[in-house]
Amino acid sequence: MTHNPLPVERRFTHDLSSRVTAGHQVRDVMWAVIAALVPGLLALIWQSGPGVLVQCSLAVASALIGESMALKLRSRPARPSLNDLSAMVTAILLGLSVPGLAPWWVITLGTLFAILLGKQVYGGLGCNPFNPAMVGYAILLVSFPQEMTHWPAEPVGLGETLHAIFGEMDSHRPDALAMATPLDASRTPPAMGHSTATPGGLVPASHSDSWVNLGYLLGGLWLLRRKLIDGRISAGVLAGLTACALGFYLEDSSRYPSPAFHLFSGATMLAAFFIATDPVSAATTPRGRWIYAAGIGVLIYVIRTWGGYPDGVAFAVLLMNLTAPTLDHFTRPRAYGHPR
């Protein structure tokens, strides 16, 4: 039998590389987050000098070294994990959170804790139940309260900064370099003779903290516009905090500072747009995210007002991280075709 000429078979490989992509890439998201931190960073430099830049650089260097080491120990290739830039974001968040003049070993230890105990021990990016930067921050705050709570009162020059950071551990620090934050002041009852930083007014203009918060707010809104973070989380944090602050402020405005003070003090905006929005350690369902975020807002207020720490963000976030799996479980959305 003579066969018709057959076309030559062409073989292809099974690959999924031709799929449609309509979203972002992890690396791009991380880059954007870093970029969005810039306004806040600039405000921070303006407020307290270049110390924060040194802290961030130290943090990034320790993070990259720590992550490479951990990946080597875990026999994982280093490049993909370093390339996703998540370690860098963790490091920068921590660098922004420690006081600009804290000694070098504080930020180095903190970052290593964050990367190793906050992230890599659980299996790296995506597996960590807690926000790594906040793990690092909490360890530092509990272990080195002295170094972690003193912020420069006014901008400090580069030379002095470097001396403070890299100088002898017991070198003399001028008292003018350190002061209590307005949040510390606000906790002290007015009867004791201090005045609260904000007697009303939208923005407590007396302190440049509010400029830093405005900077973070700006960056955060840009991330929201690009749909890189979940607005539910940011709104939830701010709503939870505002609700508490407003309630107590209305009850007794002489004892409790205004909501505006809370919104623009400490790390409020950093928490709302950059820390609570870390998706890995947050709840994942829409309703769960509302609850998770509002919980953070409420806890920030509680810790600030009655707790013993200058700011409540780290503990608020870590406590709510704990609830995320449970929240996810009980707030599953109704799937198509299932009873309402």
Next chain:
Amino acid sequence: MTTLPGRFPGGLELEGHKSLANQCPIRFAGLPPRLLFPLRQRNGENARALVSIGDLVRRGSVIAGGNQSLDPPIHASSSGRVIAIEDHGMAHPAGISSRCIIIETDGLDESIAALPALDTTHCSPESLLDRLHEAGIVGLGGAGFPTAAKLLKGKTAIDTLILNGAECEPYIACDDRLLRERANEVLQGAALLQRCLGCRTTLIAVEGDMRLAWQALKAAQSAGDFDFIQIIQVPSRYPAGGERQLIQLLTGREVPSGALPAAIGVICQNVATVAAIYRAAAHGEILDSRIVTVTGAGVQTPQNLEVRLGTPIGFLIEQCGGYTGQAHGLIVGGPMMGYTVNSDAIPVTKPVNAILVTGAGSPATIPDPQPCIRCGACAEACPASLLPQQLYWHTHAQQLQRALDYHLLDCIECGCCDAVCPSHIPLVHEFRQAKQASLSQQRARDSAAHARMRFEARQARKEQEQRDRELAAQRRKASLGGHASPKIQEALERARQKRAKQNESLASETTHNDP
């Protein structure tokens, strides 16, 4: 666009890429040298081949039959000689092969006599169902479900018939061209179905950007007497053409989980299927060809071809001018729900609506999967309101039961989650495999239960037999002791005496021997 009764959550606005293939009219692809007909049916078993090697077949000959399956018989799509019945790759998401009847065409394309035409205005629903089975009609939208079975399934009354012309997946344009060129057939089929189903409402849905198709339908509607059919534009938002999403859009109702649309009184049919139904009824035509979109950057001249079933993909590519230099990947279906195949020798079967040859580097090659950062973009995009990241967590950890708790089986595999995942995790691939695993677990459980039932039935039967035997023995005994026939009584008496004598002689012998 009028406001629709419902909307679906999630979904994506995707670039259509339709104009690649929908510019020129549907063209007959021609007869390939060989036709291949996979025998594998939906239930995984093979249809029985009714021809043997060397047999001559004609267009329309039944060459394999469904053995107790819902699947209709398989017809030859041209004339020629059966040259082999052997394993060959087929279009299947799992990349499996099937026993195939391979026919070498003779180029004469001789047909057997067509089926008698039905009277489409008066034929009974039963005669239509028989005809659909006989003519080999299955869903042409991609699922390939036997149409007669689908129409028969509805135990509840059907009140709404939906014709799905919302071709939401990028690149695919075969329904678009069909509606532009053969709108009348679709409307005729719709009228026929509406009458046989006895439903009140008939809707035809096309996507908002299928303007020419919509115009063609409108023109055919006013030319014929089809005012009872509503032609509706739905948003060009993927997956508006997904069966469940389309029902949600058009009726505001949801199909209950695990049920068919018929459970809420809706039947959804692809427009190409409806046209085939009409041709089978009105002209006695067997479904032996379909329209296939051949498209993508890897094809010289993308277009829609009228293709005889069984034609190898490679032949279609040849008809489109061959591959371009950058041809890279071969996908059956569209980029969202389609699946890659590893050879262009596999044949077109009824559910194959498009062949997409992707070009290298376009779209940018996707990097390897990275860890899930639980960003939730997948959940936002999911039109079934599932939590793909949780599903992935559980399927990846082989926790099948947990995945089922998270409604794994409600995943429609639309691929929206894949498309938005910033870590490029092949989620749907993972879910398909998990579903498969769940299915085989279920089968194993079923067959274990079946085996146990059989074993228990056998035990019970054996015990019963044993009891019956004992009973019979007892009855025999009783009957012997009672009123047996005199002859037997005599025989028994003789035997007894004989035994007694023997015993006596034996006893005397022993005494004699005693010293």
